[in-house]
Amino acid sequence: MAKDLTTRSSLRGDGHQCDNQSTLDNMDEMINDIFRDVIGGLSSEAEELRKGPDESAKKFYKLLEDAREELYPGCKEFFVLSYTVQLYLLKCLNGWSNSSFDGLMKLQCVAFPFAKLPTSFHHAKKMVKDLGLNYKRIDACPNDCMLYGKERANDKSFHVCKASRWKLNEKQKEEGALLDEGDPAKVLRYFPLKPRLQRLFMCSKTAELMTWDETDRKKDDKLWHPADGQAWKYFNVAHPQFASDFRNVRLGFTTDDFNPFRTMSELYSISPVVLSIYNLPPWLYNKFEYNIMSLIIPGPSSPGYDIDVYLQPLIEELKESWEVGVKTYDAVKDETFSLKAALLWTISDFPAYAISWKENHPWRHNKRAFDGNVETRPPPPARFPGSEVLKDLEGFENKFGKTQKKGRKKFPWKKKSIFFELPYWETNTLRHNLDVMDIEKNICDSVLGTLLDIKIWVRNEKNKDDVAARFDLQDMGIRNELPLKRTNNRGKRLYSKACFSLSSSEKELFCSVIKGAKFPDGCA
Structure with a gap:
C-alpha cells in the first residue's frame, strides 16, 4: 500500500507533493479501517487458522496485532502500523536516505522510550513489506527482446540478440564478455495485481464503493459512467457468469512514457503502466489513490511496439484472475469469495x-x-470485430527487439497484440480508447512548435516542419515550393520558410497575446 502511494506520488515528477497531508490522513483512515474490519470479521476463522498457521499467516497476524496496538498508552490517533507506514511514506516522498531514516528512528526511540517505534529503516521496511504489496524485479533485455523469467531465469545472455544480461564496460563489450553475475543491464518492476485487488475489499468503505456501478449508479439511459456505455453492456451479455457477481473488477489499461522530473535535457524516459478501476464512482476511478501501478518499464527510450515483452507478467496474472479468480475477503458481507478481474480496454494518445x-x-x-x-x-467499418482481426493475423509471427527487422511484406500489421491472449479480448467491442486530452495537448504543442519554429526537443518532435518532413514532401512529389537545398556541408540541408512561419516581431506579438490572455477560473 505504501509502495503504491509512494510510487504514484513520486512518478508525477512535477515538483508537487500531491497534497501530502491529505494523502497521509487518507492512508491512516484506510489502514485503521482495513484491519478493524479484518479483526472484527474474521475472528472465528482466525482462531481456527491459529492452530497451524504458515509463515505468511504468522506475518499477517502480527500485522493485525500492530494495527490495533496503540503507539503509546492512551494514543488514539496512531497505531504502531499506521505510524510506521506514514513515516515510510514521508521518507519516500522527500527522498530521505536510509542512514538519515535510521538516525531519526534512533533519536525518536531515545526521546520517546514509552512509544513502540521501529528501531531502524530495516525494521520499518520489513513491516511495510509484510503488507504483501511489494514488487518484483525482473531482468530484461536492453534491446527489448525478452524477459528473464520461467525457464530462462538463470540464463546469462539473451537467446534472441545474444546481449549480455549484465552491464558491461566498453572493454568487456569489445571482447564480447559473458559475466556470471553483476548489475542487470535492464530491470522491469512489476507490481502484482492480485494482492492489490484483495486489499480493496478488506476496507469496508472501499468495498462498498466497489459495487457502486451496480447499486448506486443512476440508470436513466444517460452516460454517467462507463457502465452506461454499450461496450460494458455487451461485455455483460457476452460473459454472463462474470457479470453475475458485480464485485468482479473491470479494469482499464493506460501507459505513456515520460521524462522523469521534466529534465528535458536528459536522453532518458520511463514508461509506467497504470490500471484504472471502473467499479468505482466516476469521481474516484481517476484519483491517483485508486489507480494501480502495475509496471515500471525502464528507459532510456520508450519500448514502442516491443512493449508486449514487458506486459507478459501482467497478462499472465489477468488470465489467471479471469479463469481461476482470487480468494478475497469482503469486509461488508463478511465472506470470502472468488474475485475475478477483466480488462475492458486500453487508453492511448x-x-x-x-x-x-x-x-x-x-x-x-x-x-x-x-x-x-x-x-x-x-x-x-465503424466496428472491427476481434474475430476478424485474428483472422487477418493468422500465421503472423511476432519479432520483438531493437535488433529485429519490423518490416512485414505479407501483413500490413507490425505485431499481433499480446492482449489477444486474454480469453475475452476477442469479444470486446471497444478494445482501445483515445485519450482526448493528451491528443489535444500534443496537437497544440506541435502547432505552436511549428508556427514559432521551435527547435526539436529531445525525443519530442514539437516542430513538424523539419528536414524529415521536407524529405517526405519531396518523396510524395507535392509542395514543390518548399524544396530542400544542398549546402557545402554534406550533412546539412537548408529549406525555405513556409507561408505559416512567423517573423521575430510576429512571434513576440503572438507570445505577448498569450501571456496577457485571461480566462475564467477553472477553464484554462
Missing part, C-alpha cells in the same frame, strides 16, 4: 482520423495539400 473518414469531407478532394490524388475509398 494515438491520434484519430475520424474527420477524414467522412465521405463528403473536403479534404478528400484536396489534391494539392496531400499526395495529389482524390480519396475515393470508403471509410473503414
Whole structure:
C-alpha cells in the first residue's frame, strides 16, 4: 500500500507533493479501517487458522496485532502500523536516505522510550513489506527482446540478440564478455495485481464503493459512467457468469512514457503502466489513490511496439484472475469469495482520423495539400470485430527487439497484440480508447512548435516542419515550393520558410497575446 502511494506520488515528477497531508490522513483512515474490519470479521476463522498457521499467516497476524496496538498508552490517533507506514511514506516522498531514516528512528526511540517505534529503516521496511504489496524485479533485455523469467531465469545472455544480461564496460563489450553475475543491464518492476485487488475489499468503505456501478449508479439511459456505455453492456451479455457477481473488477489499461522530473535535457524516459478501476464512482476511478501501478518499464527510450515483452507478467496474472479468480475477503458481507478481474480496454494518445473518414469531407478532394490524388475509398467499418482481426493475423509471427527487422511484406500489421491472449479480448467491442486530452495537448504543442519554429526537443518532435518532413514532401512529389537545398556541408540541408512561419516581431506579438490572455477560473 505504501509502495503504491509512494510510487504514484513520486512518478508525477512535477515538483508537487500531491497534497501530502491529505494523502497521509487518507492512508491512516484506510489502514485503521482495513484491519478493524479484518479483526472484527474474521475472528472465528482466525482462531481456527491459529492452530497451524504458515509463515505468511504468522506475518499477517502480527500485522493485525500492530494495527490495533496503540503507539503509546492512551494514543488514539496512531497505531504502531499506521505510524510506521506514514513515516515510510514521508521518507519516500522527500527522498530521505536510509542512514538519515535510521538516525531519526534512533533519536525518536531515545526521546520517546514509552512509544513502540521501529528501531531502524530495516525494521520499518520489513513491516511495510509484510503488507504483501511489494514488487518484483525482473531482468530484461536492453534491446527489448525478452524477459528473464520461467525457464530462462538463470540464463546469462539473451537467446534472441545474444546481449549480455549484465552491464558491461566498453572493454568487456569489445571482447564480447559473458559475466556470471553483476548489475542487470535492464530491470522491469512489476507490481502484482492480485494482492492489490484483495486489499480493496478488506476496507469496508472501499468495498462498498466497489459495487457502486451496480447499486448506486443512476440508470436513466444517460452516460454517467462507463457502465452506461454499450461496450460494458455487451461485455455483460457476452460473459454472463462474470457479470453475475458485480464485485468482479473491470479494469482499464493506460501507459505513456515520460521524462522523469521534466529534465528535458536528459536522453532518458520511463514508461509506467497504470490500471484504472471502473467499479468505482466516476469521481474516484481517476484519483491517483485508486489507480494501480502495475509496471515500471525502464528507459532510456520508450519500448514502442516491443512493449508486449514487458506486459507478459501482467497478462499472465489477468488470465489467471479471469479463469481461476482470487480468494478475497469482503469486509461488508463478511465472506470470502472468488474475485475475478477483466480488462475492458486500453487508453492511448494515438491520434484519430475520424474527420477524414467522412465521405463528403473536403479534404478528400484536396489534391494539392496531400499526395495529389482524390480519396475515393470508403471509410473503414465503424466496428472491427476481434474475430476478424485474428483472422487477418493468422500465421503472423511476432519479432520483438531493437535488433529485429519490423518490416512485414505479407501483413500490413507490425505485431499481433499480446492482449489477444486474454480469453475475452476477442469479444470486446471497444478494445482501445483515445485519450482526448493528451491528443489535444500534443496537437497544440506541435502547432505552436511549428508556427514559432521551435527547435526539436529531445525525443519530442514539437516542430513538424523539419528536414524529415521536407524529405517526405519531396518523396510524395507535392509542395514543390518548399524544396530542400544542398549546402557545402554534406550533412546539412537548408529549406525555405513556409507561408505559416512567423517573423521575430510576429512571434513576440503572438507570445505577448498569450501571456496577457485571461480566462475564467477553472477553464484554462
